[in-house]
Amino acid sequence: MDHTLRFAVLQGDGIGPEVVPVAVDAAVAVLAEHGVRAQPEVLPFGSSAIDSDGAPLPERTLSALDTHDLWVVGPHDSASYPAELRYPPPGAVLRSRGGLYANLRPARADVNIPALAPDIDVLIVRENSEGLYADRNMAVGSGEFMPTPDVAMAVGVITRAATERIAVRAFDAAEQRRRHVTIVHKANVLRLTTGLFRDVCLEVAQRYPDVTVDQQHVDAMAALLVRRPADFDVIVTENLFGDVLSDLAAELSGSLGLAASINCSDDTVMAQAVHGAAPDIAGRGVADPIAMVGSVALALDWYGRRYGDDRVRAAACELDAAVAATVAAGIATPDLGGTATTAEFAERLRQH
Ligand code: ATP
Numbered sequence: 001m002d003h004t005l006r007f008a009v010l011q012g013d014g015i016g017p018e019v020v021p022v023a024v025d026a027a028v029a030v031l032a033e034h035g036v037r038a039q040p041e042v043l044p045f046g047s048s049a050i051d052s053d054g055a056p057l058p059e060r061t062l063s064a065l066d067t068h069d070l071w072v073v074g075p076h077d078s079a080s081y082p083a084e085l086r087y088p089p090p091g092a093v094l095r096s097r098g099g100l101y102a103n104l105r106p107a108r109a110d111v112n113i114p115a116l117a118p119d120i121d122v123l124i125v126r127e128n129s130e131g132l133y134a135d136r137n138m139a140v141g142s143g144e145f146m147p148t149p150d151v152a153m154a155v156g157v158i159t160r161a162a163t164e165r166i167a168v169r170a171f172d173a174a175e176q177r178r179r180h181v182t183i184v185h186k187a188n189v190l191r192l193t194t195g196l197f198r199d200v201c202l203e204v205a206q207r208y209p210d211v212t213v214d215q216q217h218v219d220a221m222a223a224l225l226v227r228r229p230a231d232f233d234v235i236v237t238e239n240l241f242g243d244v245l246s247d248l249a250a251e252l253s254g255s256l257g258l259a260a261s262i263n264c265s266d267d268t269v270m271a272q273a274v275h276g277a278a279p280d281i282a283g284r285g286v287a288d289p290i291a292m293v294g295s296v297a298l299a300l301d302w303y304g305r306r307y308g309d310d311r312v313r314a315a316a317c318e319l320d321a322a323v324a325a326t327v328a329a330g331i332a333t334p335d336l337g338g339t340a341t342t343a344e345f346a347e348r349l350r351q352h
Pocket of ligand 1: 015019075076077256257274275276277278279280281286287288289291335
């Protein structure tokens with residue numbers, strides 16, 4: 001294929017400009033080794049875009065996204081923006097622009113990184129477009145209401161269509177893994193909403209007779225992930241539950257600084273690490289780039305599978321292997337107890 005892989009690079013705030021370039025440079029290098037040309041283009045995003053364009057996610061960035069194959073997006077720190085620019089959150093705009101209904105968050109321990117759960121290896125498949133996060137459910141407004149200063153309400157939405165498509169994602173992923181899906185809900189209390197989520201997932205399960213399926217209430221799931229993490233493979237759940245469980249799984253596997261993630265539709269993928277802008281360490285050159293590199297590797301794997309390019313999938317594998325080899329060589333940033341800077345980690349990554 002002569003196609004040049006075009007990356008839209010949105011570095012974002014805080015540690016974004018420190019970790020995103022590490023991931024992009026590493027990806028471009030491994031793709032080149034596999035005969036794939038890649039061309040990153042940095043687009044304005046975050047507080048620097050407020051300075052240059054007057055908005056954290058300018059229209060010129062949004063329209064440029066359509067011409068790129070992969071989106072690589074750093075964290076945004078909306079809380080630091082002027083009040084009138086905090087809404088809508090840039091993440092929400094990006095998700096709806098790409099129709100990115102699935103958020104895939106793997107958590108797997110690495111033998112060379114101390115982990116609370118050394119045997120954890122799960123993939124959390126989080127519905128990303130509705131659920132109990134009220135802001136996703138509205139064409140206009142935030143989905144939260146305050147009828148009086150002392151009463152606040154939020155809208156939760158579960159639909160058959162959105163649940164079915166995320167369930168298909170989860171079961172398809174399970175077929176590539178250990179063929180086990182756990183449906184997570186709270187149908188004993190949120191009977192209609194998360195009950196519908198559970199029921200539709202169980203219907204989809206009928207199409208995958210070779211995949212074992214079980215279900216847990218979200219509170220029990222949190223306890224079981226700590227008690228016996230090795231018993232779980234793919235976890236499919238609604239938006240809010242998935243967000244909480246994926247931070248838990250990330251910490252069990254080592255650190256939030258390791259947690260990779262992609263947001264995707266059927267055609268578009270966005271690499272974005274689970275962590276935020278980490279303003280407490282931003283600018284000190286010590287941010288851990290592993291989560292961002294891992295996110296780009298996930299996006300390449302997704303792209304290679306979706307568009308049938310084995311070279312891109314091989315590059316994704318190699319990127320993961322390079323991170324593992326760098327860590328195995330004892331190179332670690334302070335969040336993992338090491339002394340390496342982001343630049344030193346990046347340099348060693350290049351050598352693997
Ligand atoms: P958000 O709400 O935007 O997701 P947050 O408030 O949950 O952000 P983070 O910005 O993710 O928080 O930071 C949480 C803690 O984890 C901070 O102490 C931060 O320094 C640390 N942290 C996050 N990402 C990294 C990283 N890549 N490397 C090292 N430490 C990190």
